[in-house]
Amino acid sequence: MKEVVLTDELLAEIRKIYEAIESGYDEVARALKFSCDGCPDNCCDSYFLHHTYTEWAYLWKGFRELDETRQQELMERSRQYILDCEKAEAKGERPQAMCPLNDDGRCTLYVHRLMVCRTHGVPASMRRPDGQTLNFPGCFRCQKIVKKKFVHGSQAPHMERTQLLQRLVGVERELMGEKLHLYPRVKRTIAQMLVTGPPTIPTLHCERNGSLPNV
């Protein structure tokens, strides 16, 4: 197995993507006069799965910057989170547990948090590779604002996620190379990403033999 490591170039591109997400989000939030201030809810207990080696490696970059005691504490919380999710799933329920990185409402790895954490809240849309457009109405509080201000939700300002996601996919391709499709698919919670350790990939048979035939 070998660790998946982000180059400085890819790290710079990820930061740029995250900055673009932030400004896109802020623009829509400003237009709607929406913010999370005073919200009785906390979205960090929503159950999300993440799908790229890129964000997994970037999360670990932040995690490694924490001191050892803190890392152990977060690992312990992550193990508990996984058990709680398994219990809910065994009962046929969608898990709802606080993200192990959430500390009294604040994100421990704020700079390294994932794309989903950065986009949740405001209305958004995204065109899938098959041409279908997905519309996200935003969180319950934002939906209330939209309902008050617009006759139909489609009239509200929204964040266009397509290009940003395409850029993230571009980083993923660059990181994993042309054999991306041969590696196990990522489908993990943040807790699973931490407990498993930094992302690694099996050394492909062709690489072990020192040759790289076309596949």
Ligand code: SF4
């Ligand atoms: S995104 Fe919405 S639901 Fe989540 S904390 Fe902010 S206001 Fe509350």
Ligand code: SF4
């Ligand atoms: S990584 Fe941070 S922002 Fe994302 S769910 Fe966890 S605590 Fe919340």
